[in-house]
Amino acid sequence: MKRIYSVLVENRSGVLCKVAGLFSRRCFNIDSLAVGETDSPDTSVMTIVSSGDERTIEQIEKQLNKKLDVIKVKTFSESQSISRELMLIKVKYNKGNRREILETCDVMKANIIDMSKNTMMIQICDEPEKIKLFISMMASVSIVEMARTGTLALQKCMEADT
Amino acid sequence: MIGADAMVKCLEEEGVRSVFGYPGVAICPFYNSILQSDIRTILIRTEQNAAHAANGLSRVTGKVGVCAVTSGPGATNVITGIATAFADSIPLVCITGQVNSELLGSDVFQEADITGAVESFVKYSYLIKNVNDIPRVFKEAFHIANTGRKGPVLIDVPIDIQNAQIKDFTYPEEVSMRTYKPTVKGHIVQIKKVAKELERAKKPLICAGGGVLLSDAGKELRSFAEKYRVPVVSTMMGIGAMPTEHPMYFGMVGNNGKLCANRAMNEADLLIMIGARVADRAVNQPDIITTNKVLVHIDVDSAEIGKNALPSIPIVGDAKCIFRDFMEQEISCEDHEDWIETLNEYKKNIYRKRNPDPAYVDPAEFIRKLSLKMQKDGIYVADVGQNQIWSCAYHIVREGRFMTSGGMGTMGYSIPAAMGAKLACPDRQVIAVCGDGSFQMSMMELATMRQHNIPVKIVVLKNNYLGMVREFQHYNYQDHYSVVDLSGSPDLEKLVSAYDMKFIRLENMEKADEALEAFLEKDESVLMECLIDPMDLVS
Numbered sequence: 001m002k003r004i005y006s007v008l009v010e011n012r013s014g015v016l017c018k019v020a021g022l023f024s025r026r027c028f029n030i031d032s033l034a035v036g037e038t039d040s041p042d043t044s045v046m047t048i049v050s051s052g053d054e055r056t057i058e059q060i061e062k063q064l065n066k067k068l069d070v071i072k073v074k075t076f077s078e079s080q081s082i083s084r085e086l087m088l089i090k091v092k093y094n095k096g097n098r099r100e101i102l103e104t105c106d107v108m109k110a111n112i113i114d115m116s117k118n119t120m121m122i123q124i125c126d127e128p129e130k131i132k133l134f135i136s137m138m139a140s141v142s143i144v145e146m147a148r149t150g151t152l153a154l155q156k157c158m159e160a161d162t
Numbered sequence: 163m164i165g166a167d168a169m170v171k172c173l174e175e176e177g178v179r180s181v182f183g184y185p186g187v188a189i190c191p192f193y194n195s196i197l198q199s200d201i202r203t204i205l206i207r208t209e210q211n212a213a214h215a216a217n218g219l220s221r222v223t224g225k226v227g228v229c230a231v232t233s234g235p236g237a238t239n240v241i242t243g244i245a246t247a248f249a250d251s252i253p254l255v256c257i258t259g260q261v262n263s264e265l266l267g268s269d270v271f272q273e274a275d276i277t278g279a280v281e282s283f284v285k286y287s288y289l290i291k292n293v294n295d296i297p298r299v300f301k302e303a304f305h306i307a308n309t310g311r312k313g314p315v316l317i318d319v320p321i322d323i324q325n326a327q328i329k330d331f332t333y334p335e336e337v338s339m340r341t342y343k344p345t346v347k348g349h350i351v352q353i354k355k356v357a358k359e360l361e362r363a364k365k366p367l368i369c370a371g372g373g374v375l376l377s378d379a380g381k382e383l384r385s386f387a388e389k390y391r392v393p394v395v396s397t398m399m400g401i402g403a404m405p406t407e408h409p410m411y412f413g414m415v416g417n418n419g420k421l422c423a424n425r426a427m428n429e430a431d432l433l434i435m436i437g438a439r440v441a442d443r444a445v446n447q448p449d450i451i452t453t454n455k456v457l458v459h460i461d462v463d464s465a466e467i468g469k470n471a472l473p474s475i476p477i478v479g480d481a482k483c484i485f486r487d488f489m490e491q492e493i494s495c496e497d498h499e500d501w502i503e504t505l506n507e508y509k510k511n512i513y514r515k516r517n518p519d520p521a522y523v524d525p526a527e528f529i530r531k532l533s534l535k536m537q538k539d540g541i542y543v544a545d546v547g548q549n550q551i552w553s554c555a556y557h558i559v560r561e562g563r564f565m566t567s568g569g570m571g572t573m574g575y576s577i578p579a580a581m582g583a584k585l586a587c588p589d590r591q592v593i594a595v596c597g598d599g600s601f602q603m604s605m606m607e608l609a610t611m612r613q614h615n616i617p618v619k620i621v622v623l624k625n626n627y628l629g630m631v632r633e634f635q636h637y638n639y640q641d642h643y644s645v646v647d648l649s650g651s652p653d654l655e656k657l658v659s660a661y662d663m664k665f666i667r668l669e670n671m672e673k674a675d676e677a678l679e680a681f682l683e684k685d686e687s688v689l690m691e692c693l694i695d696p697m698d699l700v701s
Contacts, residue, residue, distance in 0.1 A: 055468065055469075059468075066463070068306065068341050068342050
């Protein structure tokens with residue numbers, strides 16, 4: 001079972017290490033992890049995607065809450081949230097496949113943001129599943145390198161939100 | 163005022179009376195400032211034992227134990243002591259000196275990333291980078307250590323911070339941490355649910371863990387058990403929460419526990435686990451305590467609830483507080499006469515049948531005698547090994563305390579922990595009971611006892627083996643003994659005479675009474691060597 005944890009933490013040195021250490025020490029999975037400051041510079045949000053059985057998922061939340069640098073833990077399933085991932089991917093191209101790449105980008109709503117004579121950099125921002133799909137399509141083209149943000153997610157908007 | 167003065171002032175503000183430690187260059191400013199204070203400093207002989215001594219002190223006083231060591235090896239040596247305290251939820255503040263903050267990260271002499279190294283063994287840690295943070299950090303550290311689920315907190319202070327001028331020293335009156343608000347009071351709805359279950363139950367049982375002692379709820383546990391006639395068993399860490407011979411107490415549970423206690427756990431229809439982790443030593447098969455019964459799990463740490471066994475009714479909160487709330491409920495339950503009678507029937511065979519060789523001291527009989535001859539409120543510190551299992555099985559707690567390293571099982575714990583306890587309670591008898599293996603892990607502390615006049619009594623159950631491992635190899639490796647022979651151990655009589663310490667040797671049970679009287683008569687350090695059967699087994 002996949003679970004997303006949105007963890008509000010104190011923006012201090014060492015906090016990422018403590019949270020990541022907690023996952024490794026207790027043998028919890030990290031499928032993806034993304035960190036960034038919030039609107040207030042003294043807090044950060046970590047978005048962690050993890051998976052496990054029900055008990056593990058509950059333990060992760062409880063153990064996160066025990067960490068003294070953790071302010072708040074929100075947890076939700078994929079269906080309760082909107083998730084996005086940003087990827088930059090550099091691929092090799094030639095006359096023969098240039099058109100095909102451009103068409104794929106068009107269909108997948110990816111943009112070409114940089115180019116040389118034989119390589120191009122593509123940016124795509126979408127649901128993690130779509131990113132995976134895009135990678136598999138580019139694999140046939142020859143990928144030079146790539147960088148991904150990891151999943152970012154927020155709970156869907158509700159009237160109760162404040 | 164410099165940072166080091168401020169650190170000492172903080173300890174004074176917290177009412178600290180003794181600091182255990184070992185100096186080195188990086189902690190010298192602190193040890194210089196503490197000379198101006200009434201706080202007693204105890205030079206321990208190896209840093210691990212500084213944490214154990216602080217642990218012992220904390221357990222008998224309920225206060226935070228403090229140790230202070232230097233950077234690098236001083237800090238890494240103390241880790242086992244910190245981990246031991248963490249496993250048993252003992253509140254410590256451990257201060258480590260650190261190299262100059264400008265040099266942090268450059269691998270200079272005696273630099274160790276101690277906050278990184280202890281991360282999984284501390285409740286929290288600080289690396290102070292601004293001298294003006296000292297009062298706030300110390301205030302928070304003591305608060306964190308001794309509230310909620312207690313545990314060790316480490317404060318790493320670079321030497322330049324200790325030497326820096328502090329602008330103005332005001333010790334904060336309160337802690338304001340938005341991330342730390344432990345739940346102490348149990349939810350009343352849950353408490354009422356338990357009260358209902360108690361009215362329905364025919365075979366209720368309480369299993370008390372170390373949390374009961376940590377929240378000083380022994381008295382409350384007793385009144386509850388007596389008022390509602392609910393039998394009690396305990397985990398190893400919960401030994402002493404009920405006096406051993408209390409009619410409602412049925413022994414320690416677990417692999418090394420009492421058969422009657424384990425049967426009570428299996429047969430109960432309502433099991434209230436309080437202040438216990440449901441860890442493997444106490445509850446080998448968690449499903450046994452969840453099938454055919456209502457499991458109530460009460461713990462101050464919500465993460466412990468449901469970790470190993472899923473309870474029907476979880477309650478997060480402090481044991482003492484929750485017992486008080488229970489007592490305020492109007493519970494009209496029966497007197498559970500049949501159930502208690504059944505358990506009393508099981509209890510008749512509470513002691514395992516043993517066939518001790520009369521040529522040796524029988525540890526079972528010896529420990530029973532010792533517990534009845536020692537002062538009623540005496541403190542008994544068991545080490546780790548076969549001696550621990552025998553101590554748990556045969557020591558009789560009356561009004562005193564029983565302490566041991568339950569979670570981590572750290573050999574060598576008993577002597578330094580006993581020193582800490584004796585220092586805190588100079589009027590009480592404090593006895594460390596260890597094996598010849600565990601004794602040799604902390605025998606350097608005989609010097610500390612002598613130097614600081616801490617009259618701890620030591621029993622060494624000597625069998626020339628690492629007995630517990632030997633026993634394991636006996637059962638699991640067909641007596642292929644590997645690296646368990648302790649030949650080469652010192653002549654203990656000669657050894658303790660080098661420390662001007664009294665020595666008694668007991669070779670068999672014939673003269674046990676006289677020997678014990680001589681051992682206990684005066685408030686002085688004595689080492690009693692008991693020769694036990696090397697082939698004896700705990701199970």
